[in-house]
Amino acid sequence: MLAGDGSLWVAWLNRYVIKDQNFWKFVPNSSTSWSTRKILKIRTDALQFSSDSNAIKDIWDDIRPKSQKVPWHNLLWFPLHIPKHCLIVWMTIQDRLPTRDRLQNMGINAAALCVNCSNYPKTRNHLFTDCSLEDRLWNIILNVNGMNASHLTWNDMVYRAITS
Incomplete structure (x- = not known):
């Protein structure tokens, strides 16, 4: 969402879900999908990375929960x-x-x-x-x-x- 210029998915999300409202202030309604709600829930975490020029992989490594790999x-x-x-x-x-x-x-x-x-x-x-x-x-x-x-x-x- 933050760096998705040119992404068809981001364009669709902006047009049909967020409906061209401010991403940072958007309040989901009851018809907003579970996955979109999860994305919106981590907006505050993402805000600290929005001004950095970190690679997406680095951002993912910073915010994802880390646990030991399963043996299989x-x-x-x-x-x-x-x-x-x-x-x-x-x-x-x-x-x-x-x-x-x-x-x-x-x-x-x-x-x-x-x-x-x-x-x-x-x-x-x-x-x-x-x-x-x-x-x-x-x-x-x-x-x-x-x-x-x-x-x-x-x-x-x-x-x-x-x-x-």
Whole structure:
């Protein structure tokens, strides 16, 4: 927003969200999106950088929360990664996939049992390691890639991947 001259997104935000009002004084209404509200919330933090000629990377490093990297970060973030796949793996590692057990916990009416085996509730662990159909598929994929199939839990697979 501060240095976005020529940016289509900034032009759209100014025209249709802020509606050419003063960015520093703009008060969001109930229809303002969550992400725009978050941007507006850090305006005061950004103000101290607006007069500096720091690079965007330096500003980001100064204002972002810093924490220790998780042990599995190299499984996701590496050169030539595919963002869609990384998001799915990240959600899986965090046990945030919308599996049937999670949908039910959110109050969404979904059948509990796995559609492939009809024996057990569909959970992350069932999806990747416990279902008989998925077990056969994993064995085929591993064999095609010259790897031995062994029954591991999801957490064991992640541990093996990060320590290899």
